[in-house]
Amino acid sequence: xxxxxxxxxxxxxxxxxxxxxxxxxxxxxxxxxxxxxxxxxxxxxxxxxxxxxxxxxxxxxxxxxxxxxxxxxxxxxxxxxxxxxxxxxxxxxxxxxxxxxx
Numbered sequence: 755x756x757x758x759x760x761x762x763x764x765x766x767x768x769x770x771x772x773x774x775x776x777x778x779x780x781x782x783x784x785x786x787x788x789x790x791x792x793x794x795x796x797x798x799x800x801x802x803x804x805x806x807x808x809x810x811x812x813x814x815x816x817x818x819x820x821x822x823x824x825x826x827x828x829x830x831x832x833x834x835x836x837x838x839x840x841x842x843x844x845x846x847x848x849x850x851x852x853x854x855x856x
Contacts, residue, residue, distance in 0.1 A: 757783040766796040773804035776839075778811040788822045796829065803834035813846050820851060831855050 756773040757780055770787050772780070787798065798819065802808075816832070823829040833855040835843060843854060 759787055761790070761795070763794060766794060767799065768795045768797070769799045769801060771801045771804070774806055776802070776805050776808040776812040778809070781811065781815060784815045787819060792822075798823065798830045800830065800832050801834055802832060802836070802839050805835065805839050808839055808842055813842075813848070816848070816852070827851060828853055 756771075758771040758773075760769040760771070761767075762769065768787065768790065770784075800816070800819075816830075820826075820830055827850075831853045832843060832848065835854070840854070843849065843852075848854070
């Protein structure tokens with residue numbers, strides 16, 4: 755599992771790319787996505803293009819990230835999920851909590 759965080763200060767945007775398994779084994783690295791000043795980040799893009807699997811701990815980490823963004827659905831975009839990951843997100847009704855981008 756690899757996690758890459760890219761800050762785009764000019765856009766006030768953060769991109770998080772997750773490759774491989776998105777599960778509890780990455781919680782320490784994922785935690786870094788919540789350690790920024792809210793004045794410098796207004797949008798977070800979570801790129802799931804290379805995510806093969808996600809479990810309930812991954813869903814919990816996304817909810818913590820949502821809390822950090824003051825529960826603003828439009829502030830976090832879950833992007834490029836493969837059909838299996840998208841199904842997990844939909845079963846958890848995450849389309850009601852986040853913006854899902856194909």
